[in-house]
Amino acid sequence: MPSLKKLISYLSAAVMTVTVCATSVSASEAYNPYSYDRWGDPISSQVGYTADYFVSGDDIGCGALNEPADLFVSHDNLMYIADRGNNRIVVTDLDFKLVRIIDKFTYNGEETTLKKPTGVYVDPYTDFIYIADNENERVIKCDVNGNIDRLFGKPDSELYGTELTYNPSKVIVDKAENVYVVVKSVTKGAVMFDKDGKFLGFYGANRVEQTAEVLSNAFWNLISTEEQRARTAKSTPIGFTNFDIDDKGFIYTVTESTETTTDLVKKLNPEGNNILDSLGIDNEFQFGDKSPTYYSIYAKNSSLTDIDIGPNGELNILDFQHGRIFQYDKEAWLLFIMGGSGEQLGTFRSAAAIESYDNHLYVLDSRKNSITVFTRTAFGEIVTEASNLYNDGKYDESYEPWQAVLKYDGNYRRAYVGIGNALFNRGEYKEAMKYFKISISRGRYNKAFEGYRDQWLKQNFTLIVIVIVVLIVAYAVTKKILKKRKQNSSGKGGA
Amino acid sequence: MLDLTEGQFVKHVIMHPFEGFEDLRWKKKGSMKIAWVIVFLLFFQQIAYSRLYGFQYYSDYDKIFNIVPYIFRSFILFLVWVVANWAMCTLFAGEGTMKKIFIYSAYALVPYIAGYLIGTLLSHVLIKDEYIFIQLFEILGLCWSFVLVISAMKAVHQFTFGKTIALILLTILAMIAILFLLVLVLTLFQQVLIFVLSIYTELSYRFRV
Numbered sequence: 001m002p003s004l005k006k007l008i009s010y011l012s013a014a015v016m017t018v019t020v021c022a023t024s025v026s027a028s029e030a031y032n033p034y035s036y037d038r039w040g041d042p043i044s045s046q047v048g049y050t051a052d053y054f055v056s057g058d059d060i061g062c063g064a065l066n067e068p069a070d071l072f073v074s075h076d077n078l079m080y081i082a083d084r085g086n087n088r089i090v091v092t093d094l095d096f097k098l099v100r101i102i103d104k105f106t107y108n109g110e111e112t113t114l115k116k117p118t119g120v121y122v123d124p125y126t127d128f129i130y131i132a133d134n135e136n137e138r139v140i141k142c143d144v145n146g147n148i149d150r151l152f153g154k155p156d157s158e159l160y161g162t163e164l165t166y167n168p169s170k171v172i173v174d175k176a177e178n179v180y181v182v183v184k185s186v187t188k189g190a191v192m193f194d195k196d197g198k199f200l201g202f203y204g205a206n207r208v209e210q211t212a213e214v215l216s217n218a219f220w221n222l223i224s225t226e227e228q229r230a231r232t233a234k235s236t237p238i239g240f241t242n243f244d245i246d247d248k249g250f251i252y253t254v255t256e257s258t259e260t261t262t263d264l265v266k267k268l269n270p271e272g273n274n275i276l277d278s279l280g281i282d283n284e285f286q287f288g289d290k291s292p293t294y295y296s297i298y299a300k301n302s303s304l305t306d307i308d309i310g311p312n313g314e315l316n317i318l319d320f321q322h323g324r325i326f327q328y329d330k331e332a333w334l335l336f337i338m339g340g341s342g343e344q345l346g347t348f349r350s351a352a353a354i355e356s357y358d359n360h361l362y363v364l365d366s367r368k369n370s371i372t373v374f375t376r377t378a379f380g381e382i383v384t385e386a387s388n389l390y391n392d393g394k395y396d397e398s399y400e401p402w403q404a405v406l407k408y409d410g411n412y413r414r415a416y417v418g419i420g421n422a423l424f425n426r427g428e429y430k431e432a433m434k435y436f437k438i439s440i441s442r443g444r445y446n447k448a449f450e451g452y453r454d455q456w457l458k459q460n461f462t463l464i465v466i467v468i469v470v471l472i473v474a475y476a477v478t479k480k481i482l483k484k485r486k487q488n489s490s491g492k493g494g495a
Numbered sequence: 496m497l498d499l500t501e502g503q504f505v506k507h508v509i510m511h512p513f514e515g516f517e518d519l520r521w522k523k524k525g526s527m528k529i530a531w532v533i534v535f536l537l538f539f540q541q542i543a544y545s546r547l548y549g550f551q552y553y554s555d556y557d558k559i560f561n562i563v564p565y566i567f568r569s570f571i572l573f574l575v576w577v578v579a580n581w582a583m584c585t586l587f588a589g590e591g592t593m594k595k596i597f598i599y600s601a602y603a604l605v606p607y608i609a610g611y612l613i614g615t616l617l618s619h620v621l622i623k624d625e626y627i628f629i630q631l632f633e634i635l636g637l638c639w640s641f642v643l644v645i646s647a648m649k650a651v652h653q654f655t656f657g658k659t660i661a662l663i664l665l666t667i668l669a670m671i672a673i674l675f676l677l678v679l680v681l682t683l684f685q686q687v688l689i690f691v692l693s694i695y696t697e698l699s700y701r702f703r704v
Contacts, residue, residue: 039556437550443623446551
């Protein structure tokens with residue numbers, strides 16, 4: 001009996017060491033890193049960015065931050081923090097040493113201050129700082145010393161509507177110095193001004209999601225009178241929450257909505273049309289989590305609150321609901337998912353803004369009042385290299401990096417597509433078909449199959465002709481023989 | 496005239512949609528064995544259609560394989576059709592017996608099975624742009640089988656055309672009713688099972704302490 005006890009204790013000790021080792025391997029992150037496999041099911045994966053450290057206001061040396069709302073990394077490598085609760089803009093360098101605090105402004109000789117600033121942007125061409133001064137109902141354009149160049153107040157236009165409030169929450173500026181302002185009460189898109197402060201209209205509205213209610217409303221509107229129509233609820237789209245502009249002038253928007261799935265992430269051309277639709281074959285445009293996460297009985301969908309365009313055109317999207325960062329490459333393929341909700345490093349309570357610089361991601365938490373710095377891992381480096389080569393059309397060069405990615409994570413679907421495309425470009429259709437099949441990309445598989453079929457037909461053309469000829473001859477001969485036999489037998493029967 | 500074996504009669508019936516079943520009835524050459532083979536082929540055709548189709552067109556969720564839906568789509572649906580049809584034909588004073596309905600309906604399914612099997616085979620040779628050829632076979636098989644089913648029901652019950660159509664529609668309604676009742680019975684038995692199991696669990700806890 002004691003020997004059995006001993007055995008059990010040994011076994012349990014062994015099991016414990018194994019589990020401890022197993023957890024210590026993945027314990028580098030405070031959450032379970034995952035990705036989506038070829039069927040869209042979540043599957044354990046590796047992170048592309050790992051949380052290095054976090055910075056509070058005291059670390060910067062400007063006093064504690066109070067509900068900071070926005071983060072911006074400027075072209076001259078300075079970080080601007082919109083410190084909403086303290087009514088100021090904190091400027092640091094990328095090592096988080098304080099450069100200056102902007103909280104006093106002069107406009108036409110008069111002193112003025114901010115009231116709950118929620119957005120900040122620095123124009124790389126003119127060096128002007130744009131601040132969404134939320135509760136003062138204006139956008140400020142000023143220089144680093146706080147000298148205001150221009151104010152963008154509520155548009156005095158019938159198009160805007162007098163009953164609508166004007167509380168700017170985010171602001172960006174394009175190359176022509178047109179100013180785009182996200183106002184939460186406006187659902188028609190961003191409010192757009194030219195550089196002289198003239199109201200130009202709205203830019204890039206979301207579409208209304210086609211629900212059964214919307215369709216039935218449209219039907220009743222066809223047959224109802226003008227009066228009845230005025231009484232029915234208007235179907236309005238959900239206004240987008242946040243945006244970013246890339247160096248080519250495309251504006252990317254995100255919509256913080258847990259109910260709809262239409263237009264959650266858009267890439268807008270200057271006309272305001274979404275051009276994410278026109279990306280290549282086999283791309284599915286689903287941003288955020290594919291299925292809701294369950295907290296006991298409550299199912300919660302992603303709620304995308306901020307977007308940032310990285311140096312290689314990658315899309316960093318911040319999910320407020322679960323504190324997750326989703327990184328997509330510029331073709332909208334999922335690269336990594338990082339973060340989670342919680343108190344540990346790398347998780348968030350109320351993720352508010354995301355910025356990127358080089359191989360770092362900066363995430364602002366407005367309840368922890370801190371900035372978490374993520375640094376790209378070795379896995380992240382190799383994926384980024386591979387996807388950059390791939391997106392530049394250098395499929396062949398991306399073959400080796402993609403193979404290396406598979407050594408890190410054999411479930412990484414994107415790598416199979418990349419290898420498949422490299423093989424396809426080399427004309428190794430049969431191998432390419434294998435990889436496209438693994439990654440379930442039917443469109444690409446179809447093309448590879450077409451190539452393989454042509455190849456096969458060309459190689460075996462003579463063989464096919466011979467087989468056909470032989471078959472025809474064999475058919476004719478057997479028919480003749482059968483006929484003869486029948487004649488013979490019937491002849492015998494007759495005799 | 497028409498000295499065909501049972502096997503040859505299958506071909507005759509399919510190739511002569513309008514008189515074939517009458518001939519079959521006249522010669523009494525229907526075979527239950529062949530009918531069962533056809534129903535099994537239907538079962539395999541259903542599996543092949545969702546599992547062996549060309550990847551460029553379609554592939555099923557391959558992490559699990561559940562055979563129950565295929566059994567339902569072949570055996571259960573077919574048997575329910577036979578039972579419902581028999582039940583309805585007694586109301587209409589049709590002449591068919593259950594066995595005859597089984598055989599005639601199975602024979603009528605052959606073009607459908609063949610069309611979809613050919614489609615499945617072709618899907619490994621053709622690309623997406625050429626899908627229309629696959630569709631051609633599949634639709635052709637479906638329509639042919641439809642005509643055969645009408646003809647078969649007409650022959651087996653000795654109905655007029657209008658009466659046959661009415662019978663088929665009523666059969667479909669009866670099938671829905673039967674399936675509904677089946678589901679109801681299954682859930683009821685499930686409830687009873689859960690009840691018995693929970694009593695067992697409670698008793699076993701009581702006696703353990």
